[in-house]
Amino acid sequence: MAEPVLQLSDLAKSFGALRATDGVSLDLRPGEIHALIGPNGAGKSTLIHQICGTLRQDSGTIRFAGQDIGHLGVSERSRLGLGRTFQVSSLASEFSALRNVMLAVQAQQGSSFRFFKPVMSDASLIDTSMAMLERVGLQDRARLPAAELSHGERRKLEIAIALALNSKAFLLDEPMAGMGPEGSKSLTGFLDGLRQEAPILLVEHDMDAVFALADRISVLVYGKVIATGTVDEIRSDPAVRTAYLGDHA
């Protein structure tokens, strides 16, 4: 079996007395979509934060692309190829959608210490960025400030940014939220193809999307992974049904 791209071992994180991450081990393999589901407050976002470095784990290790990244800063991990979207979208809100993507492209080109050339006449930045916006269907909204985009559009913009980073793995925290049924459907189709480019760790409450997409599912409850398996295994797991799925299964 291929070496996992991302591997968490025995990760733990507490907020005071609350164990938000409690001995989590899971991995992400090449070409797969690994869905992470669980009730509100289970610790899904907290886990994503630790993988990206916006939160620091108390113990445990995080291996990515063959190296231990648990001690690296956010920007260093991103440069290694962790592409991430936020549950509450996080953008440079005054900048246009286009310039948000351009920021990622310039970072990708490794050159933010250029002081004199205007970015808005730099074809190498604009063309690549427009191509990314087209992939998520935002080309007509490119010149609007991020703050004026709808919820769903901001989500797509974050995905376009992650694409521009040539990510080796995508960590998507509830990308379907605020999309509406039509939006979820088209995004589901899009993510289905995206796994070819890089594996996806997908946090999502939309069970239709999860069941349609996931190669494997892990269920997180009170900071612990209570089950990992294929869609069918998870749907028929009695512990998962009581803890989370209820009559969804």
Place this chain on the structure above:
Amino acid sequence: MLSRESLINILLAVLLLAVPLAANAYGEPFYVTLATRVAILALAATGLNLALGLGGLVSFGHAAFFGIGGYAAGILATHGFSGDPLFFGLSGTNQMPVIWLVAMVAAGLVGLLIGAISLRTSGVYFIMITLAFAQMVYYFAISWPAYGGEDGLSILVRNQFPGVNTMRPVNFFLICYVALMAALGLFVLIRSSRFGTALQAARQNEVRVATVGIAPYRIRLTAFALSAAMTGLAGALFADLNRFVSPSMLSWHMSGELIVLIILGGTGRLFGPLAGAALFVIFEYVLGGLTERWQFFLGLILLGTVLFARGGLLGLLAGKARHG
């Protein structure tokens, strides 16, 4: 088509040039000096605008850089005049280009040092720690008798610029005007560059910048040092305008004044510092002639700006700022 803001900017630039030239033609050197003061304060505030306006770094310590630039001019001129060597056998000079270079390098290096420590904090802590550093520089200057201590340091003859009689007020004004325009040109370039993109993005959302793989700290530190150097240049010119340097250039009042200029004119706007400096100097002159408490009225206007016109004078005239 030029935007409304560009038109206003051009108008401001032309006015700042035309008024002192006219005053000079009518034999009113006082107004030339007033305009020179506007240009120099605008230059200092444009430096701060790099850090504060683009980067969101509210430095309450930029007087340190202004004063360091001033002292660089004063000290070099004193040694240049007396012929005493400075240190390491180096001599002083009365050549402005050399003095400017030294002022910018000195202020930039101190900016690098202060920034390296201060930028590990943010928000109110950043404001306080930059203030604390500036106060350290201030007390150092006061307790340093070799260069006048509390009394300050006089520059007996204004420093020279090759081929220009700097003693003529209008000539010195033109030097300062060109320096300001060059600084504004640099500001435009930086603002629209990759570096400026990262700097402004870090102000809007630090996590976003880190998430695309750019470390905000290095971007901010570079901006802070550039900002310090620019304000240092203004300090050197200010010393030559007054032919005098004193610790008051380093005091926290000065730091506050620079912030006030930017807020009055419009934070982050290219011509915000010039609009603010012009307003400030006009108030100082008009109101200061009527009442000693002119700063009280300035305070009221500042309060009004913060409450009702967050974009400052330029925001009022040109509308909301637009980004690419």
